[in-house]
Amino acid sequence: MGRNASQGPGHRPWMRRWAVPVVLALLLGSVGVVLALTSADPSTTPAADGGVRVPGAPREVRTLHVSPDGDDDGADGTAERPLRTIGAAVRASDDGDTVVVHAGTYRESLKIEGRPGLRLVAAPGEEVWLDGSVVVTDWVRDGAGWVSGGWTAEFDSSPTYSWGKPDNDRPGWGFLDPKHPMAAHPDQVWVDGERQAQVGSRAEVRPGTFYVDTGRDELVLGTDPGGRTVTASTEARALRVRSAGMLVRGIGVRNYAPSVPHMGAVTVEAPDVTFEDVTVTGSATTAVHVLSTGVKLQDMVLENSGMMGLSATEADGLELVRVTARGNNAERFNHSPAAGGAKIGRSAGVVVRDSVFEGNLANGLWFDESVHDIQLLRTRVLDNVGHGVSVELSGRATIAGNVIARNQRNGLKLTDTEDVQVWNNTFADNNRSINVVQDDRDIRARGSYSDPDSPLTWRTQTVAIRNNVIAHTGTAPLTSREKQPRTCLLCVEDFSGRWTAAEMDVTALGNVYQRPDADSPRWLVVWARRDKDPYVFRDVPQFRETALQEQTGVELTGPSVLTEDLGLRPGLERLSGTVAQPLPEDVAQQVGQPAGSRHLGAWTS
Template sequence: MTSSAPRHAVRRRRFSLPAVAGLSAGVLLAATLPAQFATAAPATVVSDSFARTVSSGWGSAAKGGSWTASLGAGASAAVASGEGRITGLKPGASARLALKQANSLDTGVRATIGLPAASATVYTAFEIRRQSDDSTYRGRVEISKTGLAVLAVSRLNKTIEVNLGRFTLPGTYAPGADIAAEFQVTGSAKVSIRARAYPSGAVAPGWQLSLTDSSSSRISGAGSLAFWEYASGSNTNAASTTLDNLSLTQNPATNANTPAPAPVPAPTPSPTTPPATPAQPVTPPVSTPVTSGDRGSATVGSTRYAVPAGAILVSPSGNDSANGNSNAPVRTLAAAVAKASNGATIVLRAGVYNESVTVPRSKTLTIQSYPGETVWLDGSKQVTDWNSSGSRWTTPWSYFPSSQIDGISDNPWFVNSAKPLAARPDQVFLDGTELTQVGSASAVTAGTFYPDAGSGQIVLGSNPAGHSVRISNQQQALVVQSPNTVLQGFGVRRYGTSYLQRGAVRLSNTGITARNLTVEDNAMIGINVESDNTTLDHLTVTGSGLLGIGANSAYGLKVQNSLVLDNNDQEFNAQPVAGGIKVTRSRGVDISNVDASDNVGNGIWLDESVYDATVVNSRSTDNTVDGILVELSDHVIVANNELNGNKIGVIVYNTANVQIYNNDIGGNRLFGVKLAQDERRQANTALTGHDRRRPVPDPTLTWITKNVTVSNNVFGSGGLFQIYALDGVTNIPVDNMNLVITGNLFNQRLTGAQSTLVGWGGGDNRTVTRYDSVQALAKAKGSRWNNVETTAVLPIASMIAAIKSALGVAVGIPDDVAAAIGVKSGTRGLGVFDD
């Protein structure tokens, strides 16, 4: 199996809204610069054109002192051909080159970053005001395998990283391209941060991010400079990047005029009949959606939950026959659970616990890490006993988990024929990088392994000498059978979970809370929920073989403030279940402030009788299939989400009563929004997908696509249709869906290559009428539908001016949608609200 390392994604900010929790932000639209920008004379602190040759490290800058290197496994640094190089950065590894002498407070940094020569996902950052405890501001340029680039800013307080802002750069970047990046950090009482990035050699645009950090955790003192890089664990090969033309200016000219972005043509209003009453002014939001970018688990080891009196303590150096107090901890979590009484708290001291533990129904417990200590439940063990035979190495082994799914080995319904070993949960990690499983001992080469159950051994193709080799030997970390149990503050990794066991963490009773957990590199499902009123809060779930988070029969489920990234790394078929999050047969579901991006399959999927659900204030981008899929469900709100770079942004399939409001939808390969219907009906009791806790058939669901409103969305360029609606098989024209499309900003279709605004299906299941302008749509389908379109083909990232000009077309947000996203009822706005 292959894994993906976690990363912290952040949101693009568009509007200047009132400050929340000390943090205010705006992108491009700020009319004036913050008053606290420095005015002292600029002075050059660092200048480095790398005009030297250094075989190891980066030597000394022309001005700014010597570089100090901290390199991940396999990486090296050198200076050659006029550039600083970082080469051989393995998947999941990071590197840092620091100028510790280059101290400054009000700082401007600019440089040219050279991207890897082959497609790779890498995250580069300038660490500005870097402190002795590693706290720093990070000005980041992130590049994906598809060439999509993102400009981002975050604040690292020791080990806790908080994401402050995000901007998706226009266009894409080819492998080996150069990106010019500039960052300014100024002020103390309030820290102002500005950033921009653009193709090297191009005219600099205006500032693309403009943020103010006035939180109590701001970094208000002078600090040093470093260049940091991380290679995604989803990469297949090591990555190499370059740095050139670096300068650091103290007291930069922050109030100087800077080039403005190219003007964006204003949208053309639809010439539909004006309303009988004068248009009201656009009402700005008076409250703020909870979308601050505060997503994902706190770094493992950074949480500080109080240790109550009478808690049972666990330590790898303890003794399971001890009493479990602070002076005599037990050694294993299993022993602590056995010793605990109902209502007890178990506190894990720092260490790695290779265990599989069940919390019985009779014991409601809190299981947490000790304050400030790093705790991992690790489903693998380190193996050092290897025998060599030519170019292969073997070790005796006895753990060979089942590949059966629904009773069928390597079930082809789930398993992609191009990845025939996906269902086999065996995992081997070399220096933290997951190796690829092959189908026979003879096929083993460097970077691969074979679990040979017949001979009872693992066959390895990479020389283990001098390396850490870990092999998964446990199926599950935790099975929680008790109600109201709390899990918090630790990590779960490398469990070889089979499909029968479902999740590395399996939550099987009501009222369970999991918060600040990092769940990574597990073979099947990261976390599986199987009962009501579960809360998943501030989780990071990544590198799961099949699915990040699964939930079934989970009434009252809340998934919030979480990162669910790079899952289904075994590339199972997208159907019947794979990707980021899938919820089935549940009611009262709330998914909010979640980033479910970069998954193989769907980002967020509601299926099989989900009723009364909200997916709001979230991000689901760059998934291989759909951003949000709503299927066989009813009463769903999809609002205030970023849904870019998927196959389809939002798909509504056999689902009624759906409200799609204030989303950014662009760059999707087929459709922005798709509505579809097939022959399935709730009335057919023989079909799968019924909620057996409800009457069958259920009168609250029909499984018929109907009563769908699409309003206040911003549609960027890309794809075939911005909205596409077609009844798939049942000879019912789309006119019967009661579809409402109003208050949206579309991309004008200037050429045949640009996506059609709306495709409207006829009753023959084949004929699709194209409406290539808002005027044509209104004339044919809804004279009261008032949409607008741009006068140029624009990606989402370039539509800020167009959005500002088109705000008058937005409709008032209804009560239930407004409550879900956190704004006042009746607020009018286009696309995602800023936070």
């Protein structure tokens, strides 16, 4: 909804810097272990051997090994004599070196700067975890619960991106849902791997809950710990990457407890950084935050975070390739300003492909506030509690080849967004499958950040909807009988009352609409007509005759045209030649299909 969810300093001349409190959130938070210092003068940068690095002088690139059985004091980091901690290896490293981490659990909080090109990688085939939790023992029965003494881990519970500030009190702008008042408290406890819910007093402790009594330095548990493993978070941050060109590969991150203003358990604050084959799980708020350019996240899993899997701000050139974000917003923050699978703001040239956003307890994937030149390709967005995909106050987007299904709100919501190509997607059993909306924020920003130098207008203009399968299969119920009259497969509305759908240049051609009967949903298409109530079309022939749309589009009523895994049944594939439009060259290049080919819905191979 255009609310400032992921804030930080800008990189482009047309983008202003974010508010000072957010920068302070990044710079003044709990920083963990400082591993290196950046010097403004490269001629005085310390070398790994304690001397001075001379600019341009050749040196041997080294490999340093780390193992839980190593020794930080007497070892030299060779495979035969590994160091014990990752921190010691980074301190001993130099530009372009490789730190190989061997199997084990490392309870560290790392900040890596002044090491451009460093490679931090797990040894091939070995399981490595950065772990922000410890096993808690010595439980004593205390009334209806159990107590472990000497618990001194404390975390900041600021609910916004500004340290010490209360939650927003403007309706609809608060981070916290009153039904989940402890969401911003980062303390975390698991019993045999099952997350326990934090409560605000000893009196509220019940099975499945815990309380942190800071006055007595006690951890109070409602579930019997006998014969079970109890773990609890002790570290706020796992990894701050502040060295350009770094590679992080194969390092798992689990159970860290960042406060909301920390931005994430892992933060990427330098350009041209790559993460590969990394899982970040069990973060108290956000798993990963990207705040720099040219960052690539590949083969990553971001799961079970308290608030959000990924946030990114002013991250030009961000690539997400085979990224899975699932089960995030476990603490039930409000869907906005920020929660769910991923939220990306104020960035250009963002590519998301071959990824999965599934089962998040808010929106699946959200582009917000002046994101442009977006590619969302061949991605599955399924079973999210909020919108599947929201593109808001943004533009110049290609959304092609995706499967967007069973999201409790809109499948795809385009709000104040221009120049969008929606080609060859499969939509199934969302509340509103495609919802195209205009409001008045192009005139009055109403709290959304509007940069006068942005190339975007924040007006919904030029939206092409082609070759999509838009279905309510009948295998999933509509949300409620009360909402059925307002549910539609394709909806275009201007709540500012200024434009018709035609004046917004929203066009629909070559799509297939499918529902089990004429009342599920009753409204097939809603079509804006400026300051009047929108047209409501109950079938494709009405839509074609009145709005002059869907000259080749078809409506199918009856059994689902989709398989259980949301592929196309053979009968639907045979319609491609007469219904679908030729794939334009630019979209074809992006999705890897032949230009001019005709296909309906997402490709399955």
